[in-house]
Amino acid sequence: MKARHFRLPFMVLFLLWTSALVLTTGCKDDNTVTPPPDPKPVIIDDPDQLMQFFLTSYNEMDFDLYTALLHPDFRMMILPSTVNDWAGGDAPLAYPYFTRDETLAIHANIFSGNAGQTPLGSPVPPVATIDVDVLQKDGIWELISEADPEFAGQDGYWVAFNVLLYFNNPDNHRFEISQVIEFYVAPIDVAGQESWHLLGIRGLDSNKILATENTHYCGLLSLYRAIEG
Numbered sequence: 001m002k003a004r005h006f007r008l009p010f011m012v013l014f015l016l017w018t019s020a021l022v023l024t025t026g027c028k029d030d031n032t033v034t035p036p037p038d039p040k041p042v043i044i045d046d047p048d049q050l051m052q053f054f055l056t057s058y059n060e061m062d063f064d065l066y067t068a069l070l071h072p073d074f075r076m077m078i079l080p081s082t083v084n085d086w087a088g089g090d091a092p093l094a095y096p097y098f099t100r101d102e103t104l105a106i107h108a109n110i111f112s113g114n115a116g117q118t119p120l121g122s123p124v125p126p127v128a129t130i131d132v133d134v135l136q137k138d139g140i141w142e143l144i145s146e147a148d149p150e151f152a153g154q155d156g157y158w159v160a161f162n163v164l165l166y167f168n169n170p171d172n173h174r175f176e177i178s179q180v181i182e183f184y185v186a187p188i189d190v191a192g193q194e195s196w197h198l199l200g201i202r203g204l205d206s207n208k209i210l211a212t213e214n215t216h217y218c219g220l221l222s223l224y225r226a227i228e229g
Helices: 002-030 047-059 063-069 080-087 100-111 217-222
Strands: 070-077 097-099 129-143 157-168 174-190 193-203
Touching: 047 063, 047 129, 047 157, 047 174, 047 193, 063 070, 063 100, 070 100, 070 174, 070 217, 080 217, 097 100, 100 217, 157 217, 174 217, 193 217
Parallel strands: 070 193
Antiparallel strands: 070 097, 129 157, 157 174, 174 193
């Protein structure tokens, strides 16, 4: 009786422990992805240093650095042609811009080497490397206009850059982006210090066609959206 009395609680505890183990490990089967923690804050002294960090984040496909560059209110404006490209498919664009979270999800896919898809659902090969051949400022930083349709009222600056990017695929093909892109920047408080961050990006229409290997910036990024289903 003593031995039987000793084993019963032990077996109960053992079964409870194994049940808890199954429950905790079983959570891995739901295919959910836990987002990584926010990267270490980066203090950026001025808009020009910000653009150097942007250049580095692309050339090195550094997601943590790219994340640290974006303003909390960041928006990437989408050309009407890209909105129209996605309008007839199963994953239309909800707004004529990508939010900060959507932009980060896109870059997480690109920098991690995940494949994308076209508006019609055809696969798009992953990006193996990125080469920023040209990131040349065309003018000087100017105050954001009160008439700007998206960023009016923000205490920041903007300037256009001539950009030449190559998104290189593993099969020796690549996407080429040759475009004028407007960058909008604004300061925020980071750990008690003023730091400059990307408030918005607006690519100007370059008359490129999405279906070719030469495309515009937001059109290419849209191919690597995080699409459910």
